[in-house]
Amino acid sequence: MWFFNDEERELQNMVREFALNELAPVATEHDEEEKFNISAFKKMGELGLLGITADPLYGGSGLGATAATIVMDEFGYACASSTLSYLAHTILCVNNIQNNASPLQKQKYLPKLITGEHIGCMAMTEPDFGSDAVGMQTRAKRDGDYYFLNGSKMWITNAEFADVAYTYTRTGDGKKDLTTFIVEKGTPGFYFSNSLHKMGMRASPTGELVFENAKVPLENRVGEEGDSIYHMMKNLELERITISGISLGIARACLDMCLKYANERKQFGKTIGQFQMMQKIIADMSTNVEMMKHFLYSVCKDYDHGNKGRVVAAQIKLALPRLTTQICLDAIQLHGGMGYSREFPLERFLRDNKLNEIGAGTNEVMVMIIAKTLLREAMPQ
Structure with a gap:
């Protein structure tokens, strides 16, 4: 994104390389075997990623929603499952302790969670x-x-x-x-x-x-x-924003696979990318990915500048996973039988992304939050 600062661009390059080397090669195997990539998790600690929003006083990186979402996005592109465990550790456990615990509790628990010596939930x-x-x-x-x-x-x-x-x-x-x-x-x-x-x-x-x-x-x-209610509310916005980053990563992966396949697969003597129906799938998909990207990261930047909002976090959480489910379905359709098979990871992308329409608040709960808040604010005083 054009508005990423130098630190965020450097982070993006680092986590993209890490994801492609440590997560992507074993994503299918770990999905089939229901195996936790604990070795990669420990390496995340060595890179300073497990305390991305935590205070440097305890070993954290002291970064914000934009940086945390960059990691979710890049990791989600490679392996959404590992990213979900990363989110549970860094946002649901570490960030909650960072925001709500006493100095003594932070000193006791954060250092080992941030290095990866301990795992949190x-x-x-x-x-x-x-x-x-x-x-x-x-x-x-x-x-x-x-x-x-x-x-x-x-x-x-x-x-x-x-x-x-x-x-x-x-x-x-x-x-x-x-x-x-x-x-x-x-x-x-x-x-x-x-x-x-x-x-x-x-x-x-x-x-x-x-x-x-x-x-x-x-x-x-x-x-x-x-x-506890206060603690929950403080963390839910960031949770909903960052989990949407996983969906963005999945959507980007679908688009890249479709572009590659449409240029390689031939039917009726020409690549399928030359057929207008396939072009429409790709055009719609790429447009939605760009909209998702700009919506998500603009909300992240606002969050980092103190402009937080329960409604916009719910809107992000409602929009991105839902759009990504459709993108997964369209990607499978473009790939035909290969998309439906386990030879390609598209069916895994679809299965993984469905969780993001349920966890951190279901689509239906997001609708309730958005509609009730807007209707209440619009009522005559």
Whole structure:
């Protein structure tokens, strides 16, 4: 993008090379085997990518939404699954600790998360509470200098490998009586239960976390009781912006594959790129990719300059994954039988991107946020 600064351009070149060397070559194999690319994850730490938004005081890079989205975009182009695990670690765990934890908690947890010595996750969703996150029922009850947590968390990215879980719990019966804890692997009563097998994002480990009288020290509480809603809102905008970067990467990969195939594949004595119906697919696809790119990165820049907005984050999250699903379908159609086969990664792109229409808030929830906010603002005073 023309408005990237020198640091952002350098970052883009670095992560593009890393993705093509470390993620792309094994993406298909890891998808088939549901295998987490932990070696690449550790190398991300060596490059300073695991704390991209964290304070340099703790080893982070101190960068913003634009930089974080560049990484999601370039990694998503190569392997969306690995990128989802990267997002869960850097945005859902590290960035939450950076924004909400005390200085002592940051000093204790961030350095190892940022180097990759430790892997992080965020535990919010429950078996019976997905979109209705504030209805969660995992309970935390205080007893002296400890809290005892009971309940379970479902669909947790990185659950099996996580050393640190940024965990939301209920500490009262009121809607907003939610409290956050940093729960460490090895905490008595806290354990990983089972892996979940998914349609897409198969190289990103997903599982269930269980709390059975899990004994968590008071010092691991993030903020005060009842602060969780505030914590959630602070991070959701960035989560929705950056996960949309994964969809942009997938869409760009689809376009590049279509351009290459349309120039190589011949039917009726000429390349299929010479047929107007194929040209229309490519023209529409490229136009949508450019619109997505400019929309996403302009919102990132606004975010970095303090112009944050719940509605525009929801609009990005609604638009980009949805457009990318259609781009994946069009790319498969252009490739014909080869697009439908597993010889090409297009079917994986489609399976992976579908998650982005569900995670971090479903399309339907994004519609509710956008419409309700705009209608409320338009009401006569």
